[in-house]
Amino acid sequence: MSTEVVEHxxxxxxxxxxxxxxxxxxxxxxxxxxxxxxxxxxxxxxLTLMTIKFFVILLVFMxxxxxxxxxxxxxxxxxxxxxxxxIAALCTFQFFAR
Amino acid sequence: MADTTVHAVSAHAPTNAHVTGHDTxxxxxxxxxxxxxxxxxxxxxxxxxxxxYMLYRGRHDGDPGPAQVFDIPLTSVSSFVLLMxxxxxxxxVNAAKAKDDRNTKLWLTVTxxxxxxFVGGQVYEFTAFYKEGLGFTTSLFASSFFTLTGFxxxxxSVGVMMLLALVAIISRSxxxxxxxxxxxxxxxxxxxxxxxxxVIFTLVYLIPx
Numbered sequence: 650m651s652t653e654v655v656e657h658x659x660x661x662x663x664x665x666x667x668x669x670x671x672x673x674x675x676x677x678x679x680x681x682x683x684x685x686x687x688x689x690x691x692x693x694x695x696l697t698l699m700t701i702k703f704f705v706i707l708l709v710f711m712x713x714x715x716x717x718x719x720x721x722x723x724x725x726x727x728x729x730x731x732x733x734x735x736i737a738a739l740c741t742f743q744f745f746a747r
Numbered sequence: 748m749a750d751t752t753v754h755a756v757s758a759h760a761p762t763n764a765h766v767t768g769h770d771t772x773x774x775x776x777x778x779x780x781x782x783x784x785x786x787x788x789x790x791x792x793x794x795x796x797x798x799x800y801m802l803y804r805g806r807h808d809g810d811p812g813p814a815q816v817f818d819i820p821l822t823s824v825s826s827f828v829l830l831m832x833x834x835x836x837x838x839x840v841n842a843a844k845a846k847d848d849r850n851t852k853l854w855l856t857v858t859x860x861x862x863x864x865f866v867g868g869q870v871y872e873f874t875a876f877y878k879e880g881l882g883f884t885t886s887l888f889a890s891s892f893f894t895l896t897g898f899x900x901x902x903x904s905v906g907v908m909m910l911l912a913l914v915a916i917i918s919r920s921x922x923x924x925x926x927x928x929x930x931x932x933x934x935x936x937x938x939x940x941x942x943x944x945x946v947i948f949t950l951v952y953l954i955p956x
Binding site (some may be wrong): 659673679682683695698706708712717725732 | 773786789791793796798802820826827830831833836837838841919934935942948949954
């Protein structure tokens with residue numbers, strides 16, 4: 650009984666360290682909005698940085714980029730439902746309640 | 748007979764079986780699949796808690812609100828600590844894949860220490876808030892804030908216990924099954940806790956109410 654095992658591409662430690670450095674830079678930029686006034690750009694900037702950090706951790710650190718798509722499907726179903734819960738709650742309490 | 752079985756399984760899952768080498772119907776590790784399903788369900792839990800906070804964050808008539816109590820410099824340091832713990836976790840996973848037990852245990856221990864530091868920061872923050880008059884039942888803002896960040900803190904604490912337990916069972920050579928996969932599963936949980944904090948840090952602390 651033999652099963653062919655081929656190692657898929659696996660990032661090196663150096664790659665992970667660079668990724669963490671970039672994420673740390675993004676976190677510093679996020680924190681800087683507390684001291685620096687970005688005006689009306691602050692919220693879009695924070696949401697963009699949050700989204701980038703979220704997916705970088707998901708794809709690189711959690712290996713979703715290198716693993717089977719089925720794992721991603723399992724996670725994205727939950728994530729999609731969570732977004733649905735937020736939109737439904739927001740609509741219920743903010744719009745329909747008025 | 749055994750060969751026939753393998754070919755039959757491979758025929759059903761040709762794209763995955765050759766990649767991962769798992770003799771399952773999907774060709775993937777059932778443990779890993781279950782962990783991803785669990786993390787998907789966790790999104791719903793935190794989605795509900797974050798939604799509740801976003802709706803109630805402005806409800807604190809006369810009581811301390813986010814602008815009065817939040818300590819952004821402290822929370823920024825905590826966020827950085829948790830982010831670095833994600834780095835040490837992937838280094839532990841890489842060491843486990845290289846069958847390097849010494850470095851696996853080292854990085855898992857460092858990850859647990861960074862996680863403990865984060866939880867310590869959260870305990871300090873909660874204590875400071877309480878002294879400023881923000882209790883769990885003070886306002887809807889306070890209740891939703893403590894529930895959301897408290898649940899996250901419990902998840903980090905559980906993660907620290909999982910990491911320390913993993914170090915102990917690796918030290919005693921009592922890991923059953925694929926050791927690298929066990930480390931990777933704990934790693935997935937740990938990164939998820941970090942990913943949730945990325946969202947909380949921005950939506951709860953940085954974006955003004």
